[in-house]
Each structure stands twice: as C-alpha cells, then as structure tokens.
Amino acid sequence: MATARTTSVITTATTLFTTPEHQKGVITGLNVDNQSAVALTLILQDVFTPDASVGQTSPSLQTIARLQISVAAGQSISVDRNSLENINILGIAKMLGSATQATCVIVANYHFE
Amino acid sequence: MITQLTPLFAKASTSVKPQDFFLQKGSWVRFSKEFPDTHKWARGKTFVVHQEPIIVPYENSYILPGADYKDVDLSNSTAGLKLYPENEQVLYQIALGFKKGDYLMHIYIPSGRYIYSLGYSSMYPDVTSTSNLYLGAKTSTESSPEFPLLHIYAIKNMAAYILRHYVTGGVDFEKCSVKFYINKCELREIVTPTTEQEDKALLIRYYTELTGF
Numbered sequence: 001m002a003t004a005r006t007t008s009v010i011t012t013a014t015t016l017f018t019t020p021e022h023q024k025g026v027i028t029g030l031n032v033d034n035q036s037a038v039a040l041t042l043i044l045q046d047v048f049t050p051d052a053s054v055g056q057t058s059p060s061l062q063t064i065a066r067l068q069i070s071v072a073a074g075q076s077i078s079v080d081r082n083s084l085e086n087i088n089i090l091g092i093a094k095m096l097g098s099a100t101q102a103t104c105v106i107v108a109n110y111h112f113e
Numbered sequence: 114m115i116t117q118l119t120p121l122f123a124k125a126s127t128s129v130k131p132q133d134f135f136l137q138k139g140s141w142v143r144f145s146k147e148f149p150d151t152h153k154w155a156r157g158k159t160f161v162v163h164q165e166p167i168i169v170p171y172e173n174s175y176i177l178p179g180a181d182y183k184d185v186d187l188s189n190s191t192a193g194l195k196l197y198p199e200n201e202q203v204l205y206q207i208a209l210g211f212k213k214g215d216y217l218m219h220i221y222i223p224s225g226r227y228i229y230s231l232g233y234s235s236m237y238p239d240v241t242s243t244s245n246l247y248l249g250a251k252t253s254t255e256s257s258p259e260f261p262l263l264h265i266y267a268i269k270n271m272a273a274y275i276l277r278h279y280v281t282g283g284v285d286f287e288k289c290s291v292k293f294y295i296n297k298c299e300l301r302e303i304v305t306p307t308t309e310q311e312d313k314a315l316l317i318r319y320y321t322e323l324t325g326f
Contacts, residue, residue, distance in 0.1 A: 022172040022290050024214075048176055050286055055181040064285055090176050090288045 001028075001111045009097030009104040013045055016093040016108050025089030029109035030079040034071040034101075041070045041098040042106070048091025062091075071104075131260050135296045136206050138165045141314035142300065148319045154201045155268055159314050160300035166206075167297045171196070174290040177216070180282035182240050183289075184224065187265075188273035196295060197267045204298045204317070205267045209251075209276075210258030212290040217250035219277040220265075222320040230324060240279045250279075258292035266317050 229249025256263035
C-alpha cells in the first residue's frame, strides 16, 4: 500500500506512480481538494508503450484515460473504492488537469498486484 | 512432456502444496523411447534426481492490445526466453503460473504444433476462431502463480515450447504476466532399473506423443 500526493495540477500531466514491469497498479482511493478559484476537470491517465504483437509490430506510446472527474472551485471529492475497482494501471499513472493550478491537492492510495 | 497435475512426489505433507508437485532428490524419471538420436543420452533411459533440486523463480510480462497475440519461445534460441538447460543429464521442470487478467494462453511445441487439440480435424486451438479460441486455452484459473499446476519439462536442445499470449477482445490493452518456477534437476542414470523404478518413474514423453489421438 502506498500513497502518491501532488499539490498542483498541470496541463502536461503529473506523474503519480510508475507500475513495476510484472505487476499492475491498483488505485484504492482518490481524493481531490480543489483549493483553487476555478473548476477543474481531471483525467487519470495510464501511459505505456505496448510490446510488439502480431497486429502491432511497431507499437507506439499509448495514453489511456482511465478516469475523468470534474471538481468545482473550492470543492473536495473522494472517489470511493467501488468506483475504482476495475481500474488497472499498466504503466505510469498520471493526472492531467484542464488548467494549471498550484493549489489543487490530489492524494492517490494504491498498491501493486 | 507436459502435465497439468503432476504425480505427487513429497510424502511428508498433510495438505497438498505447489512444491509437492516438484521433483525432489530421489525422484525417478524415465524418458520415452520416442526421443530422437539428438537426445540419445536420455532416450528410453531411467534416471534418479541425485541432488536436491534448485528452484529458480522468473517472471515475464507483455502489454498487448485486445484481440491480438504474441508468441513467446521458452527455449534457448536467439529470440527465446532461454529457460532450457545447457547440459545433458539435466532436466528442468518448469511450473507456469498465469497472473489474473483478460488473456489466455495456447501452448505449442514446436511452433505451430498445438498440444491441446481434440481428435476431430477442426478441433484445435485457434485465436482467429470464435469457437476454437477457448479450446485448450490456459488461464490463471487453471494455473496461478500461487498454485502453479501446469508443468513442462525441458532438456538440452529440446524443441521449443511456444506460449501464445492472446488478449481477449473488448479490452484496450492487457498486461500478460507469467511466473515461472524452474526446478533444476541433476540426473544420474539408473543403468539397470528395477520394474518398480520403471513403473513409478515419471515418464517424460516426447512431444510427438502428446498429440494425434
């Protein structure tokens, strides 16, 4: 069990954690405290380069949106375990914001399995 | 040779554990007479595992797109995972455990020769066929990393086992992770085996004997 915390949201995505090669990342809790003065839309991304397969002999970097939430200015949101149950992170977990804000705190609880 | 539920070798356990399925010091193995000349040190002979085996864990993973597949060679060929022995008189008993996920495995030896087929000509594993996709397919339900029941057996220069990793349709990508436990067994030939030794020895069949019936 581990916790990733970031105190700013940026439009180029902030890394939350990197999944080990032979495991999957499982997020068990996600809290967003938007202390900024603007509403934000956040996208949880899974970023990885697949291995070569029969159908994709030269695979390229993939950025998959695993979750999207919108948080009003000055509001907090907790995404519960049930909502996160089927989200697996195969590569790097990143959080992308609709605007760059230095006062939006995101805490993710996760483990690998 | 391939088994999913191997004979029990340990005699001390009161409940069955995965390690009970591994060959141990004193276990007997016998190689089929169908092994070709390239394996004449083993062909038709009976051996005893004469040292305590060493179990080497190993993991391998691939991220693949849905409805797509990748073939993985377990042998020591250039593109293989190199899980085979390099010396004669050595047998690797390799347990495979599949981590949970939306994927399945078809097993071939050598490439293109499926093991888990049925007698009827069209009943063979085929990832391009909706009806035969799950025929002979192995998943974490049947052999997990915590309780690996699928064992393959490899000797030096043996034909390559191929694991076809297939990610089921309807998912974007999946990570296919296989955990291997390689039980390295040093063998000593029993020159004149008793009937009991021949009968009780684990028979390692050549791959041509695994299909065609």
